Amino acid sequence: NAGVTQTPKFRILKIGQSMTLQCAQDMNHNYMYWYRQDPGMGLKLIYYSVGAGITDKGEVPNGYNVSRSTTEDFPLRLELAAPSQTSVYFCASTNTGDAGYGYTFGSGTRLTVV
Amino acid sequence: AQRVTQPEKLLSVFKGAPVELKCNYSYSGSPELFWYVQYSRQRLQLLLRHISRESIKGFTADLNKGETSFHLKKPFAQEEDSAMYYCALSLRSQGNLIFGKGTKLSVKP
Incomplete structure (x- = not known):
């Protein structure tokens, strides 16, 4: 049981490049989330999904896009990378609508935009 | 507005x-x-949730609705407790969590 798997673990992008951060879970969780973690700023929600085909914006969605074509996968797309997107990105999932059982987190993707 | 505040960036004991x-x-x-x-x-990783009122790795946390607090406590800190700790609030309507900015705990020998 792998839990939540994120790839890649590290990536360096040049300004204006695009990339997709992958997130997959094998727990049949309906709810999935993307957070970014900036030093001293905690975690901020980028996008979330309550099920396949349903996504919604979080607190800091600008510059990102998501899709949820299957229950297992929730990729995060950066179209035109900017230095402000340098951060550590975490994907998480849960099986309840009220997060009552807590999240399962991936190991993170450390992204640097230069 | 919903908010979680962790006033200490760093705690050293x-x-x-x-x-x-x-x-x-x-x-x-x-x-x-x-x-x-x-x-x-x-x-x-999840350490504690208030609904279960449990003690994990010697840590406990009690919800105080009057003071709107959920402080994390441990009577005797260990070096392996050194880590970042985040307090989080569940928004039932959206199923997501709001996180505080975190406190870095450093336990010195």
Whole structure:
């Protein structure tokens, strides 16, 4: 049981490049989330999904896009990378609508935009 | 607006000393609160949830609705407790968590 798997673990992008951060879970969780973690700023929600085909914006969605074509996968797309997107990105999932059982987190993707 | 406040960025204690990591929240609904821990170079993991009233790794946290607090406590800190600790508030309407900015706990030998 792998839990939540994120790839890649590290990536360096040049300004204006695009990339997709992958997130997959094998727990049949309906709810999935993307957070970014900036030093001293905690975690901020980028996008979330309550099920396949349903996504919604979080607190800091600008510059990102998501899709949820299957229950297992929730990729995060950066179209035109900017230095402000340098951060550590975490994907998480849960099986309840009220997060009552807590999240399962991936190991993170450390992204640097230069 | 919903908010989680962790007033201390860094908390440094000696091994064997008591530790208290503070967390205050702002939420008009019935709160559901959690503590998450992130050890060095590891993923975030759930430490405690207030609904279960459990003790994990010697840590406890009590929800005080009057003071809107959910402080994390441990009577005798260990070096392996050194980590980032995040307090989080569940928003039932969206199923997502709001996190505080985190407190880095450093336990010195």
